[in-house]
Amino acid sequence: MKDRVVFRKFKDNGKVIALFPNLPAHPGRVMSYMHMGQHSEADYPFIISVTEPAYHPETKDLQEELMSIGYDVQIGSRIYKRKQERSD
Numbered sequence: 001m002k003d004r005v006v007f008r009k010f011k012d013n014g015k016v017i018a019l020f021p022n023l024p025a026h027p028g029r030v031m032s033y034m035h036m037g038q039h040s041e042a043d044y045p046f047i048i049s050v051t052e053p054a055y056h057p058e059t060k061d062l063q064e065e066l067m068s069i070g071y072d073v074q075i076g077s078r079i080y081k082r083k084q085e086r087s088d
Contacts, residue, residue, distance in 0.1 A: 002074035005066065007059040008051035016054045016062050017047065021076070035062060053077065 006019040015034065023031035025041045032042035056063075059075075066073055 001072070003066075003071045004074050004076050005063075005071070006076045007054040007062070008047060009054035009058060010051050012050070014058075016059055017042070017051065018062055018066060019044070019047065033062070033066060035065065 003020065004022050006021065007016055008019060009016050018033040019042060020031040020033070025031050028043065028045075029041040030044050030047075032040050032047070034040075063073055063075075
């Protein structure tokens with residue numbers, strides 16, 4: 001099974017962060033990975049506000065690092081919220 005990853009780049013320093021929308025995390029958060037700090041939970045709305053989309057080649061090093069530790073990367077462009085079913 002592929003690991004869905006959304007790559008973002010911080011506006012202030014250009015560092016790339018990988019967000020994992022399908023890995024378990026606390027409500028309102030997603031799992032993330034960076035070269036420094038490695039795995040952590042991230043506040044998704046905040047990360048989106050301080051980053052912009054990151055593309056190859058700027059994601060290449062982080063993608064290779066993820067693959068070297070066992071991830072089967074499938075790159076996505078955004079995280080979609082599931083629509084909650086309502087019972088009326």
